[in-house]
Amino acid sequence: MKALVYEGPRNVVVKDMPDARIEQPTDVLVKITTTNICGSDLHMYEGRTNMETGRILGHENLGVVVEVGPAVVHVKVGDRVCLPFNIGCGFCKNCEKGLTGFCLTANPGMAGAAYGFAGMGPYSGGQAEYLRVPFGDFNCLLLPPDAQEKENDYVMLSDIFPTGYHAAVLAGVEAGDSVVIYGAGPVGLMATIAADLKGASKVMVVDSHPDRLRLAEKLGAIPVDDSDGGAVDRVLELTGGEGADRGCECVGYQCTCQGHEVPNLTMNNLVKSVRATGGIGVVGVFVAEDPGSPDELMKKGQLAFDFGTFWMKGQHMATGQANVKAYNRKLRDLIAADKVKPSRIISHELPLEQAPEGYRNFDERKEGWTKVVLKTAA
Structure with a gap:
């Protein structure tokens, strides 16, 4: 064959x-x-x-x-x-x-x-x-x-459709919630559809690729361009300064910013973008080790995660493949x-x-x- x-x-x-x-x-x-x-x-x-x-x-x-x-x-x-x-x-x-x-x-x-x-x-x-x-x-x-x-x-x-739906489930999306999704690749776009199916009142999709952001907008989301690193401020602005009720990570460990890999970027930006006591669902792939990573921590499957802020905000997180x-x-x-x-x-x-x-x-x-x-x- x-x-x-x-x-x-x-x-x-x-x-x-x-x-x-x-x-x-x-x-x-x-x-x-x-x-x-x-x-x-x-x-x-x-x-x-x-x-x-x-x-x-x-x-x-x-x-x-x-x-x-x-x-x-x-x-x-x-x-x-x-x-x-x-x-x-x-x-x-x-x-x-x-x-x-x-x-x-x-x-x-x-x-x-x-x-x-x-x-x-x-x-x-x-x-x-x-x-x-x-x-x-x-x-x-x-x-x-x-x-x-x-x-x-x-x-x-x-x-990808069940995985995007899984992101919304892990984040705890309910009717009326505002949702921020990091990543407008196929899974992030499916999470956009899933959030809509679950009755989200507002869906914001963060990415730096214009073609993907246009697709997110066609699906009814508010596109948030992060090419200048200003996504968190934009999400806070769109949510009256509180942050989204729920957040979905649909990028993973090879997250890039202005051409450089920053494995912890989406995770920490979600902590900043989601309100106190809000939920975060992580379906982007993270691995136990990545010897090819330019990031020393990620080589060992570790992240410099803002756990103190996460804890102080009383947020909850769920992870894993669908x-x-x-x-x-x-x-x-x-x-x-x-x-x-x-x-x-x-x-x-x-x-x-x-x-x-x-x-x-x-x-x-x-x-x-x-x-x-x-x-x-x-």
Whole structure:
């Protein structure tokens, strides 16, 4: 099968790889039709993780079931399915609580497994023609009859839409709240949609890329340009000096300011931008170590965090990757009912063969390259 393979920093190639296949009785084999490039993929693409060469990338996947293992009873050949990026077993302590992003079975020795992701198990990614799905009955989200028509919407259920929603949940967004979101990349834009779904009275989105801020404004948010470092003052001005009720971190450890990485910038700016006793949700990726970081603390996975201010303001914070299955069914139904259209943020649709070009332009934050979806041959 054709697949996109990581061969080193900023070096990915599409080449022939062994076909994905059924390996366990509970497996499902999916022919991928749409797969996305995620901002999290860029950490690996840039060589900022321990991703092994020769691995197939891709954790935002959707396709058609072509084979099922003998123990699969719910999913059928021909079903169109979207796959959560995090692989859950369905029966461990965390999965039973709905915390599927921290499955204790799928990646022994670590809480959490994912497709084509550094440190999250041996599973191949879905930027390929076929994908093996472990624990298929549990992990496959069945799609409704309009699955082909709305494929670019439903594929967002694999990661970024639930992740953006998770940011709003972690922050504690409620009807009437004002919300500030740091990051107008795909996840930040999904958090914008999520905050609106939860009834936020005002959503402010902070970024320094004009094209992304324009998209946030189209989604109904107030764009806050931080290219001059004045975002906090602007947010305080927009909230009568108090700060937002809730804040979402949708950037992560490679946050940049005027061309320089400042890993603690969004975290500390959130503490300043959110009111006393407000809530902060962090879904941007932070890692246990980043030897390639220009920041000495971040090399060890640490931040110079304004904990004293955070404590004095009585704020609360929740973090971690999204438990996709906790949200994807409900969000699917909103798409089916035409209540939401996450595909609005897609900027480019490319064939799988052009994935290296997509990675290069997305990584360079080239103007207009906001969200890239890849299509395999029919």
